[in-house]
Amino acid sequence: MSGIDLLAPLQCASATYPNPDYPIIQIRHDLAEADIALHGAHVTSYRPVGEKEVLYLSPDALYEKGTAIRGGVPICWPWFNAHPDNAEMPAHGFARNRFWELTGASESNEGAVLTFSLPCNEQTKELHPYDFELTYKVAIGRKLELRLMTKNTSLTTMPVGGALHSYLAVHEISRACVEGLASVDYIDTVGSESMQRQQEELLKFDQEIDRIYFNTTAAVSLETGFHRLVVDKGGSDSTVVWNPWIEKAAAMRDLPDDGFRKFVCIEAANARADVRRLCPEGVHVLSQTISIQSP
Numbered sequence: 001m002s003g004i005d006l007l008a009p010l011q012c013a014s015a016t017y018p019n020p021d022y023p024i025i026q027i028r029h030d031l032a033e034a035d036i037a038l039h040g041a042h043v044t045s046y047r048p049v050g051e052k053e054v055l056y057l058s059p060d061a062l063y064e065k066g067t068a069i070r071g072g073v074p075i076c077w078p079w080f081n082a083h084p085d086n087a088e089m090p091a092h093g094f095a096r097n098r099f100w101e102l103t104g105a106s107e108s109n110e111g112a113v114l115t116f117s118l119p120c121n122e123q124t125k126e127l128h129p130y131d132f133e134l135t136y137k138v139a140i141g142r143k144l145e146l147r148l149m150t151k152n153t154s155l156t157t158m159p160v161g162g163a164l165h166s167y168l169a170v171h172e173i174s175r176a177c178v179e180g181l182a183s184v185d186y187i188d189t190v191g192s193e194s195m196q197r198q199q200e201e202l203l204k205f206d207q208e209i210d211r212i213y214f215n216t217t218a219a220v221s222l223e224t225g226f227h228r229l230v231v232d233k234g235g236s237d238s239t240v241v242w243n244p245w246i247e248k249a250a251a252m253r254d255l256p257d258d259g260f261r262k263f264v265c266i267e268a269a270n271a272r273a274d275v276r277r278l279c280p281e282g283v284h285v286l287s288q289t290i291s292i293q294s295p
């Protein structure tokens, strides 16, 4: 039985939210199930029918206006990580910290498609002094397809950075492995000094990993211990891979101390030199497609 239950109350481990002011959209389709919080247009769960959950969602995630949900797919926009000029600004921009509008929902034999929009207003202009149209299309089926479309409706050129910051569930971090970045140069941002290095064949996890791979448009694969995921992208020449490891995880109030063992973030990004500059009426689409590789 298929269905899109719009604006269902949130049920989560840390609290039960009968609060209609924090709605979750629940998609139950013959091919896949997913949950999307209106806050941040935040996909918090995606599971093809007959498969295990693809996304990691922290059991300690906070569901409150202004705070990004820890896990799922946070939308980092219109900048990645720290604001380039003003350290007072929220990390990863403001799209993930406010309520979006649901502007479309449809379903077919292939799955369900939902469209969201983030209004441009005086509050956003205080953070990002431009007029824009920001639309997010989420297609749920045998794949999870995410498309973030930015249109510059200002009269001046607008910088657009960010990432689709996907938390991918793994059985045990020490057995997770990323393929597809061999020989790609990256910026290692762990520690006080960023270093440029080159990736060896496989990326495995035995320490904090916080890397911006640049000049790469390649799809990558992740061996999760549950399944092998293929993570493809568009509109991005930089891929970010992150795991906070022990110390950083212990310092995060919305992540269990051992939560780092259960996810790898693989992000389609426009980071550092890959920030786009949109002329008036220009459009940029950042996309990511996540699928389970069939055996």
Ligand code: TA6
Residues within 6 Å of the ligand: 068, 081, 091, 092, 165, 210, 240, 241, 242, 265, 267
């Ligand atoms: O994507 C990697 C990263 O930029 C890390 O440096 C870390 O800050 C992570 O994002 C999570 O950021 P958040 O603001 O969600 O805690």
